[in-house]
Amino acid sequence: MRVPVSWLREYVALPAEATARELAEKLISLGLEVETVEEVGADVTGPIVVGRVLTIEELTGFKKPIRFCTVDVGDANGTGEPQGIVCGARNFAEGDLVVVSLPGAVLPGGFAISARKTYGRISAGMICSASELGLWEDHEGIIVLPEGFAEPGADAGELLGLRDSVLDIAVTPDRGYALSMRGVAREAAAAYGVEFTDPADLPVPETTGGGYPATVADPAICSRYVLRGVTGFDPAAPTPPWMRRRLHLCGVRSISLAVDVTNYVMLELGQPLHAWDRATLRGPIEVRLARQGEKLETLDHVVRALDPDDILITDESGPINLAGVMGGLSTEISDTSTDILVEAAHFAETHIARTSRRHQLSSESSRRFERGVDSAVQLAAATRAVGLLAELGGATVEDGITHIDLSVPREPITVAVGHTGRVAGVDYPVETEIARLRQVGCEVVRNGDTLSVTPPSWRPDLTDPNDLAEEVIRNEGYENIPAIPPRAPAGRGLTHGQRLRRAVGRTLAARGFHEVLNYPFVGERDLDALQLEADDRRRTTVRLANPLNDDEPLLRTTLLPGLLKTLVRNVGRGFGDVALFEMGLVYHPRPGAPAKAPILAVDRGPTAEERAALEAALPEQPRHVGAVLAGQRLRSGWWGGGQDATWADAIQTAREAASVAGVELVVRAAQHAPWHPGRCAALYLAGAEDEAAVGYAGELHPRVVKAYGLPPRTAALEIDWGRIEAAARPATAPRVSTYPVATQDVALVVDESVPAAEVEAALREGAGELLESIRLFDVYTGAQIGEGRKSLAYALRLRADDRTLTAEETNRIRDAAVAAAAERTGAVLRG
Structure with missing residues (x-):
């Protein structure tokens, strides 16, 4: 709603010195959203006056009709003599009242008026159109003023409202009354505490009838x-x-x-x-x-x-x-x-x-x-x-x-005395409450400790005691409510789960990943692009009754669609080396859950039965961690060549994320959409390998890469963070020994089908407590060890807390480790 201040002053006795910006500040303090204050015509200066056309001489010999006019502008030109003006418009005649810009005036857009020779005559000014003055849209030509509008020489700018201040108010849905001069004037009168003249207070016929049927x-x-x-x-x-x-x-x-x-x-x-x-x-x-x-x-x-x-x-x-x-x-x-x-x-x-x-x-x-x-x-x-x-x-x-x-009288609202003070935390005298409510037009009757308040017809938004409390508070001034910071109860802080989630975010960020937050909505097309089988659990989804996008009416069961689309968007904008992660909820419908959740009442809290029905309809919402990688993990430069992100980086990222919770993941080869069947790892909790996998990591299937338009060899991971949180162990300080380390290298030959992780686990078990770390540093296949076989070389670091290990002890530990590997995996020590 655009509100000219000059028009507003007709209904409210604003102080003469009140400026538009001051008025805007007061209206804002009452809760109206004044977006801008526009000073219309501020760039227009100089003499712009009313003139009467005395004579019109038609000039010939030009490509278009031209007239030379003499105009009476009173004493505005300093001489009282008629002003000679050349004009091409033809919608006025002798005797008409027009608007004249005299030399020295500046019109909108910085157009300066001066006396100059044109068409063989001296034109000392300009007869103006509404568009030239910025008064209103008009394509009819010159402004012709009604007879008796003003005497020649009068200031036309003031009479036509050429200069004014306009408030632009963004009216919220609950303030419909402010979409009128009447409503804004009533607010301005309250802001200044001055008299308000209601423009609707008109003499209307006391009896009606006889009108159009x-x-x-x-x-x-x-x-x-x-x-x-x-x-x-x-x-x-x-x-x-x-x-x-x-x-x-x-x-x-x-x-x-x-x-x-x-x-x-x-x-x-x-x-x-x-x-x-x-x-x-x-x-x-x-x-x-x-x-x-x-x-x-x-x-x-x-x-x-x-x-x-x-x-x-x-x-x-x-x-x-x-x-x-x-x-x-x-x-x-x-x-x-x-x-x-x-x-x-x-x-x-x-x-x-x-x-x-x-x-x-x-x-x-x-x-x-x-x-x-x-x-x-x-x-x-x-x-x-x-x-x-x-x-x-x-x-x-x-x-x-x-x-x-056919209207029905509004029912009064009963509100307890002092209710406003309880809402605001400030004590308001009952007289203040009554005065402020009457100021906005309410009828108020006090009945002991209660007030019976009937809102005015122009305030349909006032329907309950809290609405009335707001009227008192805003008119008394929001700024008068003291700011008291809430005091947090002692002993509260982040929960264990919150600390773990923040820690894993910092860990992934330190590895070069950027966190993203995607909408939790997907469509069938996204699930098809992931190459999911028809019976895959991730195809059983929750469908939204009123989706934001008809193409994405489902709640996600995996984080990967959002991550992959975000990856494609970044690559398309020139970021070829991308590592993104997201931590968020996925949604799985509960077996036997009702098709629709119950709609609860808003005027009271839910009953125990309603809560149970609502919870039964809600889907399971486990928290997952997902990540995608494409391009180079280590960039190339003057220091040398880079290194592309591979399936191994995705697996290692998952292991590092779990290590934040003190959980070790066991890696096993697997086939699971949407990953490449030969480059996919299932991730299990160490010590609980018979349970279902907590996640998967590896390189995405080429068909998935094509369906989403991903860079070649894109890698991804997704793990069930809820299960990892449940298995979290408290952090322990590392063991530090002052004695030297002893190293032993072993090369074992096993069948190609034996996972390296299984061989490593056997070596750890056989080496016992003195094994500090183990590292696979070489994998070899070739004719020297036979077809279908591979050689795995491990470096074992051994150390004791209380002594320096002897050669005999290290050899015995190595032999025990090799024996355990031979027993569990059929490994043979390579000669």
Whole structure:
């Protein structure tokens, strides 16, 4: 809502020294969102005056018609003599009042006016159009002022509102009253504590009847309906400059006097109006819901199929208006309309909101109706509109008035004395509460320790005691509520799980991974791209009732789709070497869970039965850690060649992530989508290898790489972090010995099918407690050891805490390790 301050001052006695920015700050403190303060016309300077055209001389011999005019500008030019001005416009005549910019004036855009010779004459100024002055959109030519507007030489800038301050207010859905000058003026009066003049306080007829016949089918869709008419309207009557200027400052385009009046009253009072050419109406008007199959061509020349939820205005010909949203084309006001019928109504907010969204048709009317308009201002608004049509368009106001009042008085809200103080944490005297509530228009009656508060008709958002508390608090000043930091209870901090999750994030970041947060939504296409089998558990998903994107209606069962799409996006933007990780929840439906979760009431807490039903419908939500790698893990440069990320990096990343929780992962070859069958590892908890794998890591399948458009040889991992957290062990300090280390190398020949991890586990078991570490440093296959065989070379580091190991002890440990490997894996010591 754009609010010209000069117009606002008509309804509220603002201090003369109050600036627009000061006003904006006060309105912001009351909770209105003033986005900008625009100083309109601030760049316009110099003499811009009213002039009367005395003579017009047509100049010939030029490519276009040119006129030399003498204009009476009073004493504004310092001499009192007529001003000679060359002008090409032809929409004015001798004797007309026009707007003249004299030499020394500067128009919008820095256009300076000076006396100069043109077309063989000296032009000492410019006769201005509205567009040249920035007053309003106008393609008709020169501004011709109405007779009696002002005397020649008067300051036209002041009379036309050339310079003004405009507040641009973003009106929230609960503040529909602020979509009017009336509503903002009431807030400004409260902010300054000054008098407010209600523009809706008009003399209206005490009796109604005899108006245009109308009926309302259901009070639930329209609680009040008013029709007032005028006859003898002059369709050629122009919209006065002051009205056109105000409409322009509010962002509304001037169309014609009849339409401009309805828009002007809407901006002034907040009540949308509609005007019909009465000659186009056929019989009585009825307000009802649409019927199946009905259509209406609206003012934007679109034929719309109507929904049974749409509120319509109809006559004997059928629908003529999409109520509260847009009028119909067949009854549009035209340039020949002389008899006009003005409608003001109070339509149901929810119906208008749904209609506007359904037809993708948002109008100034629908914006106000769906936020809630004053349910008692309709008669005043219609009276104001027909009064302006009579005053400005020469019409005669009809005595008959249609006023259908189906409204129900609002029930008072009972609120305990002191409730506002309990909400804000500040003690407000009961007198203050009552005064502030009355200031916003509430009727307040005190009954002992309670207040009976009836909100005003223009505040449909006030429905419960907390709404009333907010009114008191904001008018008393949010800034007057002391800031008291909450004191955290002693002994609280991060949980064990939270510390582990932060630690694993730091560990992966230290390895060069970047954390991402993806939406938890996927589609069937994502699961197909992962090459999942039809019976794969990850295809059993939770489907959203109202998804953000129709292509992603499912809750994810794996982190990989989001990670892979994020990887592709980064690679597509020039980041070829990418390592990403995510820690988040995945969702698995519980067997036998109900198809839909129950909808709980919002006015109370859930019962034990409701909580149980809700929890039964919720899916299992384990926490996973996933990561993807592509490109180079170590970059190349002047120091040498780089190293590409491989399946081994994915496996090692998973092991390092688990080590944060003190958990060791055992790696075994596996086949599991979406990984490459020959480069996929299943990850098991050490000591619990018979249980299901806690995750998988390796290189992605080539078909998955192609489906997602990934770089070749992309690697990925995903582990069930919940199971790792459950198996977490407390960290222990490493053993430190002051005695020297002894090393032993062993090379063992085994079948190619024997995993190296299994051989390593056997060596560890055989070596016993004196083994400090073991490392595989060579793998060899070839004719020397036979087909189907491989040689694994391990370096064993041995150390004791209390002595230096002898050669005999180290040899005995090595032999025991080799014997254990031979027994468990069939390994043979290589000669």
